[in-house]
Amino acid sequence: MEFRGVIFVSFLIFQLGVNSNAFSMNDLISKLPGQPDVNFRxxxxxxxxxxxxxxxxxxxxxxxxxxxxxxxxxxxxxxxxxxxxxxxxxxxxxxxxxxxxxxxxxxxxxxxxxxxxxxxxxxxxxxxxxxxxxxxxxxxxxxxxxxxxxxxxxxxxxxxxxxxxxxxxxxxxxxxxxxxxxxxxxxxxxxxxxxxxxxxxxxxxxxxxxxxxxxxxxxxxxxxxxSREMINSSLYNEIKKECNAIDENNYFSSIKTTWSTKCKNLVFEADLAAFKTDAHNYSPQxxxxxxxxxxxxxxxxxxxxxxxxxxxxxxxxxxxxxxxxxxxxxxxxxxxxxxxxxxxxxxxxxxxxxxxxxxxxxxxxxxxxxxxxxxxxxxxxxxxxxxxxxxxxxxxxxxxxxxxxxxxxxxxxxxxxxxxxxxxxxxxxxxxxxxxxxxxxxxxxxxxxxxxxxxxxxxxxxxxxxxxx
Missing domain, CATH: 3.40.50.1820 (Alpha/Beta hydrolase fold, catalytic domain)
Structure with missing residues (x-):
């Protein structure tokens, strides 16, 4: 038992040593401007x-x-x-x-x-x-x-x-x-x-x-x-039909998928319709x-x-x-x-x-x-x-x-x-x-x-x- 106790104490000292020394003190932030006091470093x-x-x-x-x-x-x-x-x-x-x-x-x-x-x-x-x-x-x-x-x-x-x-x-x-x-x-x-x-x-x-x-x-x-009724079903169906170059089963990033011009135009139309805006005021944000x-x-x-x-x-x-x-x-x-x-x-x-x-x-x-x-x-x-x-x-x-x-x-x-x-x-x-x-x-x-x-x-x-x- 005594032997195990010595090992434990040594381990404890080692742990405490690690605690204080194993951090890059050069990188310690003393305090950020306008920062409230905290109890962590x-x-x-x-x-x-x-x-x-x-x-x-x-x-x-x-x-x-x-x-x-x-x-x-x-x-x-x-x-x-x-x-x-x-x-x-x-x-x-x-x-x-x-x-x-x-x-x-x-x-x-x-x-x-x-x-x-x-x-x-x-x-x-x-x-x-x-x-x-x-x-x-x-x-x-x-x-x-x-x-x-x-x-x-x-x-x-x-x-x-x-x-x-x-x-x-x-x-x-x-x-x-x-x-x-x-x-x-x-x-x-x-x-x-x-x-x-x-x-x-x-x-x-x-x-x-x-x-x-x-x-x-x-x-x-x-x-x-x-699904949120931001576009109507006819526009939705048209896009699904036109923009069908890939699906979950044939997703190959190596294949250059170029959406057709019609597909791109329809998707942009959906963006404008969804946000009830025009091309001038539309923001992708x-x-x-x-x-x-x-x-x-x-x-x-x-x-x-x-x-x-x-x-x-x-x-x-x-x-x-x-x-x-x-x-x-x-x-x-x-x-x-x-x-x-x-x-x-x-x-x-x-x-x-x-x-x-x-x-x-x-x-x-x-x-x-x-x-x-x-x-x-x-x-x-x-x-x-x-x-x-x-x-x-x-x-x-x-x-x-x-x-x-x-x-x-x-x-x-x-x-x-x-x-x-x-x-x-x-x-x-x-x-x-x-x-x-x-x-x-x-x-x-x-x-x-x-x-x-x-x-x-x-x-x-x-x-x-x-x-x-």
Whole structure:
């Protein structure tokens, strides 16, 4: 017994040692401008992602879990676009703070996912947020190059924070992260096979409104419009007849599917009819949230000291604008250890001038990547807002039914799901076998984590972390 006690004490000392030393204290954020006091630490900085080239770096923001970070899992959050900043997204969705009305300060996000997990936000690909390269060709991104760089980032981040290597790891993200997250998950599992050292302890994926089969999502928009009586049946039937170049069973991203001119014209006619507008006044932005008006304010309003409203019909439509303003304040950049190379462009939430992405990769079929993960027993939770016209629930459900069919998995449960202490109805839940869940979110737009944060938090805690234990 005495021998075991000595081992335990040594283990305890080792653990305490790890606790204080295993963090990159150079990257510790002392305090962000206008930030309320908190009891957890934040870190931010750059990770070089090439052995041979100095000056190819991804920027990250790491937030400890509110309680007992060393006993909590690590969740990586990747935002879509492609070309949007995950770090910026943290400040209007799942991170610990929300930018205030005047965009000069922060308020606590009571629904931050760091209540149940450590959070790591990565600006990826190169050219998103403060991630940069001194080689201009690195700004030409695609699925493969992005994935290679993310894998290198993860390996090097764990070298910087080794205590997290053994922790449960969840990969999460929204929109085009439907490509980034499954690709990274497969890369981590491949690396586990090749590496004799410690392994990535991947426990599951959680994806919001993910792009999985873009060409079909573009057409699913028509089903979405029709199911909500936004277009009439004759236009709907005409489009279904004319735009039938591909379906769920012959989705080949390698085949250049060119919609006929008539198909394109009919789809545009449907957009105008759905929003009761004309070509001059139509904005594709409306598709991200088909029932709420986009943010009407501008950065000029913030420069003049005006306050930008935080809520419009229960949803904060202006948070990206406030985040963009906040991240361009010099004192904010300094506190973040960001923009250390004085980039030639302003910080933007999405799509800096230098950023490019291979258009063909946007059409790639992500079902094989998901299929591989499910065959390796990795649980996947997908959630979608039912007011998203960009990647509508109609399309995502069809993709998942196709995926289940290929794996010979049956739909084992379809029911409403509830959230919160009063058990409000969240939407519909579909369970395919033991590993795949799809949840619709009532009233959620393309960004469920912003438009329905309570539901998103509940999905993460109840249907991701607790479900997978």
């Amino acid at each position: 934040q870190f931010a900085g750059y990770i070089d992602v090439d052995e041979n080239v100095v000056g190819r770096s991804l920027f990250y923001y790491f937030v400890e879990a509110e309680k007992d970070p060393l006993t909590q899992p690590l969740t990586v959050w990747l935002t879509g676009g492609p070309g949007c900043s995950s770090v910026g997204d943290a400040f209007g969705s799942v991170g610990p703070f929300i930018v205030t009305k005047d965009a000069h300060g922060l308020q606590t996000n009571i629904l931050s996912w760091n209540k149940v997990s450590n959070l790591l936000f990565i600006d990826s690909p190169i050219g998103s947020g403060w991630s940069y390269s001194n080689t201009s060709s690195d700004y030409n991104n695609g699925d493969d190059s992005t994935n290679k760089i993310l894998l290198t980032f993860m390996q090097k981040w764990y070298e910087k924070y080794p205590v997290f290597k053994s922790k449960d790891l969840y990969l999460a993200g929204s929109s085009f992260a439907g490509h980034f997250v499954p690709n990274l998950a497969n890369a981590l599992l491949d690396d586990n096979k090749q590496s004799k050292q410690s392994k990535f302890n991947l426990k599951g994926l959680v994806l919001g409104n993910p792009m999985l089969r873009k060409k079909l999502d573009d057409i699913a928009k028509i089903d979405f419009f029709f 409306k598709l991200f949230d088909v029932f709420r008006p986009p943010c009407a304010e501008t950065e000029q309003d913030l420069n003049l000291g005006k306050q930008v409203p935080i809520v419009s019909t229960e949803v904060d439509m202006c948070h990206p604008l406030r985040v963009q303003f906040y991240f361009n304040l010099p004192e904010v950049q300094k506190a973040f250890h960001g923009n250390q190379t004085n980039l030639s462009y302003r910080w933007k939430g999405c799509f800096t001038a230098n950023f490019k992405y291979n258009e063909a990769d946007k059409d790639l079929d992500m079902l094989p990547a998901l299929k591989n993960l499910l065959q390796l027993s990795v649980p996947i939770t997908i959630f979608s807002g039912d007011q998203d016209g960009i990647i509508p629930i109609e399309g995502t459900l069809q993709h998942l039914e196709k995926l289940a069919e290929e794996l010979n998995i049956k739909l084992t449960k379809k029911e409403t799901w509830n959230f919160g202490t009063k058990f409000y109805e969240g939407g519909l839940k579909y369970e395919f076998g033991d590993l795949l869940k799809f949840l619709t979110v009532k009233g959620g737009n393309h960004h469920v984590t912003s438009s329905r944060p309570s539901q998103a938090f509940s999905i993460f805690t109840s249907f991701t972390i607790k479900w997978m234990h």
